[in-house]
Amino acid sequence: MQAKLSSLVVLITGASAGIGAATAHELARAGCRLALVARRKDRLEGLALELKTRHNTDAFIHVADVEDSEQVRAMVESVARHFGRLDVLINNAGLLRMAPLLAMPLDDMEHLMDTNFWAVVHSIRAAAPLMARQGGGHIINVASGVSRRGLPYMAVYAATKWAVTGLTESLRIELAAENIHFTTVYPGVIDTDMPRNLDRSRLPADYPDHGSSRLPVTRVAQAIVRAVREKPVEVYVPWWLRCMSWLCAVCPGLVDRSIRRHYKIGP
Numbered sequence: 001m002q003a004k005l006s007s008l009v010v011l012i013t014g015a016s017a018g019i020g021a022a023t024a025h026e027l028a029r030a031g032c033r034l035a036l037v038a039r040r041k042d043r044l045e046g047l048a049l050e051l052k053t054r055h056n057t058d059a060f061i062h063v064a065d066v067e068d069s070e071q072v073r074a075m076v077e078s079v080a081r082h083f084g085r086l087d088v089l090i091n092n093a094g095l096l097r098m099a100p101l102l103a104m105p106l107d108d109m110e111h112l113m114d115t116n117f118w119a120v121v122h123s124i125r126a127a128a129p130l131m132a133r134q135g136g137g138h139i140i141n142v143a144s145g146v147s148r149r150g151l152p153y154m155a156v157y158a159a160t161k162w163a164v165t166g167l168t169e170s171l172r173i174e175l176a177a178e179n180i181h182f183t184t185v186y187p188g189v190i191d192t193d194m195p196r197n198l199d200r201s202r203l204p205a206d207y208p209d210h211g212s213s214r215l216p217v218t219r220v221a222q223a224i225v226r227a228v229r230e231k232p233v234e235v236y237v238p239w240w241l242r243c244m245s246w247l248c249a250v251c252p253g254l255v256d257r258s259i260r261r262h263y264k265i266g267p
C-alpha cells in the first residue's frame, strides 16, 4: 500500500550533506515533517533555514554521533518527544575509507564498521520499539552498489555495506509481524563530498577517479522519496545496478575478470 507523504514524520541520519541533505529537500517538498541528524550543527542549521525558505518546512534538528548507542537512543527519544511519533527512519549516515587491506590501519576499519554498520543497528534498536507501539513504520537503510559486489581497495567498506544488506534482509522478515517495513537502497557512484573528498593517498596513482560517471545526488534523493511512498524491498540507483547484482551472483568469475581489467590488476 502506498504511504501518503504529507505529514509523515521522517528522521534522516547524515542529513548535513550529500544524499541526506538532498533527500531532506525532496521530502520537504512532498510535505513530510523532518528530523535531521548529524554531528555538524552549523550544517544542520543551514539546511533547516533553506528548507524553511524554499519549502516553508520547520525541520527539527538534533546533533548526534550515530556511532554512540546512547546518543542514538537520545536522538529517537527527542524526535518522539517533538513529533509524538516516528513513521520513517532513513539510516543514511556513512563513511568511506579506501586503501589496500594490508595498508589500512585497524582504527580506520573499526571506524568504518562503527559508522556504516553498528550505527544502523543502534538506530533500529532505538526506533523499532517505538514504531511497534504506534502500529508500524518504515526503515530505509542506505547501503551501496558494493553491498552486492566488492571492489578492490574497498574491502572493509564493502563488508560494512554487505553487513547492512544482511541485517536488513533478516529484519524484513523478523519485524514483519510488527508492521515495520524495510527498504535497502543501493546507490552507485554519486556526486557528493564522499567521493569528492576521498583520501587517495594509499591508492595506486592510476586508480580511476570516476569523476565523470558520478550521478547527481538528486537521483538518489528522488528514488528515496519514491521508496518512502511505495515501500519497495530494494532500490538501485541507477536501475541497471540490479542487473549487475544478478550477473555477479550468476557469473562471479566473469565479473572478476572484467573488474581486474578495469582496475588494471593482475594478468
Ligand SMILES: NC(=O)c1ccc[n+]([C@@H]2O[C@H](COP(=O)([O-])OP(=O)(O)OC[C@H]3O[C@@H](n4cnc5c(N)ncnc54)[C@H](OP(=O)(O)O)[C@@H]3O)[C@@H](O)[C@H]2O)c1
Binding pocket: 013, 014, 015, 016, 017, 018, 019, 020, 037, 038, 039, 040, 041, 043, 064, 065, 066, 067, 092, 093, 094, 095, 096, 115, 142, 143, 144, 145, 186, 187, 188, 189, 190, 191, 192, 193, 194, 195
Ligand atoms: N556518494 C556515493 O557515491 C555513495 C555510493 C554508495 C553509497 N553511499 C552511501 O550513502 C550514504 C550517504 O553518503 P554521501 O555520499 O551523502 O556522503 P557525505 O556527503 O560524505 O555525507 C555523509 C553524511 O553522514 C554524516 N555522518 C558521518 N558520520 C557520522 C556520525 N558518526 N554521526 C552522525 N552523522 C555522521 C555526515 O554528517 P556530519 O559529518 O555532519 O556528522 C554527513 O551528513 C552513506 O551511507 C554512503 O556510504 C554513497
